[in-house]
Amino acid sequence: MSKIDHALFNAKKHALEKEYEVCPDCGSELVIKNSKKGPFIGCASYPTCEYIRPLAHHDSHVIKVLEGVACPECSRDLVIKNGRYGMFIGCTGYPECHYIGHEDASDSQELPDCPKCKKGKLTQRKNKFGKHFYSCNSYPSCKYTLNAKPIEHACPDCNWPVLVEKTRAGKAVLQCPQKSCQSIVEIP
Template identity: 50%
Template sequence: MTDDSALFSLPQQQQLCPLCQQPLVMKSGKNGPFLGCSAYPACHYIKALHQHETAIVKVLETEPCPECGAALAVKNGRYGMFIGCTNYPDCHFVVHEQDEQPEAERLLCPKCSNGHMTERVNKFGKHFWGCDNYPKCKFLLNDQPVSGQCADCDFGLLIYKKGQLFCADKRCGVKQPVPD
């Protein structure tokens, strides 16, 4: 019979915090495991165990980057597929989604009155609507915005939820009459 305790007594190579030279320890967070400084909260150093790498799916040789002239590529990243420059990290050009709504149908943000409400998708695939003037304006809605005004508080936007209209102001939220 072999002595298994000898296997566990071997010293592991301990990584040290580059900021304070204390040992790093395995911790768990909402995005999974990571290495953190054992001197926390005095030292806030963390190191991801899994890097979120971007993989090039296909290089678009005929499409030059408008910023640096290098070829563009279809890439697969942390939040899905996108088109970006092959000269990254020297060039940070990324093609953003074009708004599918015509300019006439875009709804003005009721909070800042400068931005427009745009549909977005979070990292879990859930759709939400937010002001395109973010981060200056942080107005968000979980339900689809509809043009209109609240009959109760005069808020300048309604939301469509479960086949009915409601005031988009979270403090009001009154059910609105559906137009004929």
């Protein structure tokens, strides 16, 4: 028990005390409050004053500047940032420039066009847990997504232009992603 560094616990306690400030709206004290979504800072004179702000900011911070690597959209330097969903490559000109670099998928085969909007292409993306999924690159105007790898092959039953790779009983098959169809085609 003597190996516990009590200074660490006291430092955290004092760090929270520094968060108490004066409300910019009414001049009352700001306090840490809790909700079902987590802690936040709010005005002590609630409900007469409804000032709140998040306790933790989800801003990304720069890990390394990639000097000599220019942004393809605005020609400024690119940086490696650590954000809420992990590390990514972004532009130093943010928020004016919203460029985000993606991993090169040059080793994988060409992915098909989006069957829903017919304007964009399906691209491989990664969610915050590291799992891959496929979505239209014209998001947010098109919200079409697939969890399995899309193959450009028309469904024999409903003529949907894209099938997805699935494994059934240890064999690779193609399946229609439409919920109303779910037709299965064996790979020759």
